[in-house]
Amino acid sequence: MIIYMAMIDNEDDKFKFNLLYNTYKQTMFYKAMEILKDEFLAEDAVHHSFIKIIKNLNKIDKVNCQKTKGFIVIITEHTSIDIYRKSAKEKIEIPYDEVEYFIEGLGPSVEEIYEENNENLIIDAITSLPTNYSTVLKLKYSHGYSNKEISQILGISEENVRQRIFRGKKKLEKVLEGLEEIKYEPV
Secondary structure (H helix, E strand, O other): OHHHHHOOOOHHHHHHHHHHHHHHHHHHHHHHHHHHOOHHHHHHHHHHHHHHHHHOHHHOOOOOOHHHHHHHHHHHHHHHHHHHHHHOOOOOOOOHHHHHHHOOOOOOOHHHHHHOOHHHHHHHHHHHOOHHHHHHHHHHHHOOOOHHHHHHHHOOOHHHHHHHHHHHHHHHHHHHHHHHHHHOOOO
Protein backbone atom coordinates (compact mmCIF):
# COMPACT_ATOMS: atom_id res chain seq x y z
CA MET A 1 0.00 0.00 0.00
CA ILE A 2 2.90 2.36 0.75
CA ILE A 3 4.19 1.95 -2.80
CA TYR A 4 0.83 2.97 -4.23
CA MET A 5 0.54 5.98 -1.92
CA ALA A 6 4.01 7.14 -2.96
CA MET A 7 2.76 7.28 -6.55
CA ILE A 8 -0.04 9.72 -5.63
CA ASP A 9 0.63 13.41 -4.91
CA ASN A 10 -2.77 14.77 -3.93
CA GLU A 11 -4.16 13.99 -0.43
CA ASP A 12 -7.72 13.71 -1.77
CA ASP A 13 -6.54 11.21 -4.37
CA LYS A 14 -4.71 9.24 -1.67
CA PHE A 15 -7.94 9.07 0.34
CA LYS A 16 -9.92 8.04 -2.75
CA PHE A 17 -7.35 5.37 -3.65
CA ASN A 18 -7.37 4.04 -0.08
CA LEU A 19 -11.16 3.63 -0.33
CA LEU A 20 -10.85 1.96 -3.75
CA TYR A 21 -8.16 -0.37 -2.45
CA ASN A 22 -10.14 -1.46 0.60
CA THR A 23 -13.41 -1.74 -1.34
CA TYR A 24 -12.23 -3.68 -4.40
CA LYS A 25 -9.02 -5.58 -3.56
CA GLN A 26 -10.91 -8.81 -2.77
CA THR A 27 -13.09 -8.55 -5.89
CA MET A 28 -10.01 -7.93 -8.01
CA PHE A 29 -8.15 -10.87 -6.49
CA TYR A 30 -11.16 -13.15 -7.02
CA LYS A 31 -11.46 -12.09 -10.67
CA ALA A 32 -7.71 -12.58 -11.23
CA MET A 33 -7.80 -16.03 -9.58
CA GLU A 34 -10.75 -16.98 -11.77
CA ILE A 35 -8.63 -16.37 -14.87
CA LEU A 36 -5.11 -17.26 -13.72
CA LYS A 37 -5.80 -20.08 -11.22
CA ASP A 38 -2.54 -19.20 -9.46
CA GLU A 39 -2.35 -17.15 -6.27
CA PHE A 40 1.00 -15.50 -7.04
CA LEU A 41 0.04 -14.55 -10.57
CA ALA A 42 -3.30 -13.25 -9.30
CA GLU A 43 -1.48 -11.04 -6.78
CA ASP A 44 0.69 -9.71 -9.63
CA ALA A 45 -2.42 -9.01 -11.70
CA VAL A 46 -4.02 -7.09 -8.84
CA HIS A 47 -0.81 -5.10 -8.30
CA HIS A 48 -0.52 -4.16 -11.99
CA SER A 49 -4.23 -3.33 -12.07
CA PHE A 50 -3.88 -0.95 -9.13
CA ILE A 51 -1.03 0.82 -10.93
CA LYS A 52 -3.29 1.26 -13.99
CA ILE A 53 -6.07 2.52 -11.71
CA ILE A 54 -3.71 5.09 -10.15
CA LYS A 55 -2.87 6.37 -13.64
CA ASN A 56 -6.61 6.84 -14.28
CA LEU A 57 -7.64 7.93 -10.77
CA ASN A 58 -8.85 11.32 -11.97
CA LYS A 59 -11.51 9.57 -14.06
CA ILE A 60 -13.14 7.91 -11.04
CA ASP A 61 -15.76 10.10 -9.38
CA LYS A 62 -17.50 7.77 -6.95
CA VAL A 63 -15.93 4.80 -5.23
CA ASN A 64 -19.06 2.77 -4.49
CA CYS A 65 -20.90 2.65 -7.79
CA GLN A 66 -21.44 0.11 -10.55
CA LYS A 67 -19.55 2.20 -13.10
CA THR A 68 -16.41 2.20 -10.95
CA LYS A 69 -16.74 -1.49 -10.13
CA GLY A 70 -17.17 -2.33 -13.82
CA PHE A 71 -14.14 -0.24 -14.74
CA ILE A 72 -11.99 -1.94 -12.10
CA VAL A 73 -13.16 -5.43 -13.08
CA ILE A 74 -12.42 -4.73 -16.77
CA ILE A 75 -8.90 -3.55 -15.92
CA THR A 76 -8.33 -6.61 -13.71
CA GLU A 77 -9.66 -9.03 -16.34
CA HIS A 78 -7.51 -7.54 -19.08
CA THR A 79 -4.40 -7.44 -16.89
CA SER A 80 -4.98 -11.06 -15.82
CA ILE A 81 -5.36 -12.18 -19.42
CA ASP A 82 -2.11 -10.40 -20.33
CA ILE A 83 -0.29 -12.13 -17.46
CA TYR A 84 -1.80 -15.46 -18.45
CA ARG A 85 -0.48 -15.06 -21.97
CA LYS A 86 2.98 -14.02 -20.79
CA SER A 87 3.29 -16.83 -18.26
CA ALA A 88 2.10 -19.66 -20.47
CA LYS A 89 4.74 -22.39 -20.65
CA GLU A 90 4.35 -22.59 -24.39
CA LYS A 91 4.83 -19.11 -25.80
CA ILE A 92 1.82 -19.20 -28.12
CA GLU A 93 -0.74 -16.51 -28.69
CA ILE A 94 -4.20 -17.26 -27.36
CA PRO A 95 -6.88 -15.83 -29.66
CA TYR A 96 -9.30 -13.50 -27.93
CA ASP A 97 -12.15 -15.82 -28.91
CA GLU A 98 -10.63 -18.51 -26.67
CA VAL A 99 -10.20 -16.05 -23.80
CA GLU A 100 -14.00 -15.95 -23.49
CA TYR A 101 -13.70 -19.31 -21.78
CA PHE A 102 -12.17 -17.64 -18.73
CA ILE A 103 -14.84 -14.99 -18.21
CA GLU A 104 -18.25 -15.77 -16.77
CA GLY A 105 -21.59 -14.27 -17.70
CA LEU A 106 -21.24 -14.10 -21.45
CA GLY A 107 -24.84 -13.52 -22.27
CA PRO A 108 -28.48 -13.54 -21.35
CA SER A 109 -30.79 -16.50 -21.59
CA VAL A 110 -33.99 -16.23 -23.61
CA GLU A 111 -35.98 -15.90 -20.37
CA GLU A 112 -33.81 -13.02 -19.18
CA ILE A 113 -34.24 -11.22 -22.49
CA TYR A 114 -38.01 -11.17 -22.05
CA GLU A 115 -37.70 -10.00 -18.41
CA GLU A 116 -35.22 -7.15 -18.91
CA ASN A 117 -35.85 -3.74 -20.41
CA ASN A 118 -34.12 -2.50 -23.57
CA GLU A 119 -31.15 -1.03 -21.73
CA ASN A 120 -30.41 -4.31 -20.01
CA LEU A 121 -30.94 -6.10 -23.31
CA ILE A 122 -28.18 -4.01 -24.91
CA ILE A 123 -25.86 -4.49 -21.92
CA ASP A 124 -26.42 -8.25 -22.08
CA ALA A 125 -25.85 -8.26 -25.84
CA ILE A 126 -22.55 -6.42 -25.37
CA THR A 127 -21.54 -8.88 -22.67
CA SER A 128 -22.25 -11.78 -25.02
CA LEU A 129 -19.73 -10.48 -27.56
CA PRO A 130 -16.17 -11.79 -27.59
CA THR A 131 -14.14 -10.14 -24.83
CA ASN A 132 -11.95 -8.07 -27.16
CA TYR A 133 -15.08 -6.34 -28.49
CA SER A 134 -17.16 -6.15 -25.31
CA THR A 135 -14.29 -4.62 -23.32
CA VAL A 136 -13.73 -1.70 -25.70
CA LEU A 137 -17.48 -1.12 -26.14
CA LYS A 138 -18.00 -1.04 -22.36
CA LEU A 139 -15.08 1.34 -21.83
CA LYS A 140 -16.21 3.57 -24.72
CA TYR A 141 -19.96 3.75 -24.16
CA SER A 142 -20.58 2.76 -20.52
CA HIS A 143 -17.58 4.51 -19.02
CA GLY A 144 -17.11 7.29 -21.59
CA TYR A 145 -13.41 6.83 -22.32
CA SER A 146 -11.83 8.13 -25.51
CA ASN A 147 -10.06 5.82 -27.96
CA LYS A 148 -6.72 7.13 -26.74
CA GLU A 149 -7.60 6.44 -23.10
CA ILE A 150 -8.82 2.95 -23.97
CA SER A 151 -5.60 2.24 -25.85
CA GLN A 152 -3.59 3.27 -22.78
CA ILE A 153 -5.72 1.22 -20.38
CA LEU A 154 -5.61 -1.93 -22.51
CA GLY A 155 -2.09 -1.47 -23.84
CA ILE A 156 -3.09 -1.62 -27.51
CA SER A 157 -2.84 0.89 -30.36
CA GLU A 158 -5.56 3.48 -31.04
CA GLU A 159 -6.06 1.94 -34.48
CA ASN A 160 -6.68 -1.42 -32.83
CA VAL A 161 -9.23 0.25 -30.52
CA ARG A 162 -11.02 1.82 -33.52
CA GLN A 163 -11.10 -1.52 -35.35
CA ARG A 164 -12.46 -3.34 -32.30
CA ILE A 165 -15.16 -0.71 -31.80
CA PHE A 166 -16.15 -0.91 -35.47
CA ARG A 167 -16.21 -4.72 -35.52
CA GLY A 168 -17.86 -4.86 -32.11
CA LYS A 169 -20.68 -2.60 -33.29
CA LYS A 170 -21.22 -4.84 -36.33
CA LYS A 171 -21.33 -7.95 -34.14
CA LEU A 172 -23.62 -6.20 -31.65
CA GLU A 173 -25.95 -5.26 -34.48
CA LYS A 174 -26.19 -8.92 -35.53
CA VAL A 175 -26.79 -10.07 -31.95
CA LEU A 176 -29.54 -7.49 -31.44
CA GLU A 177 -31.15 -8.39 -34.79
CA GLY A 178 -31.16 -12.02 -33.68
CA LEU A 179 -32.80 -11.06 -30.39
CA GLU A 180 -35.46 -9.05 -32.20
CA GLU A 181 -36.27 -12.09 -34.36
CA ILE A 182 -36.67 -14.20 -31.21
CA LYS A 183 -38.75 -11.48 -29.54
CA TYR A 184 -41.23 -11.18 -32.41
CA GLU A 185 -41.26 -14.77 -33.61
CA PRO A 186 -44.87 -16.00 -33.91
CA VAL A 187 -45.82 -18.68 -31.43
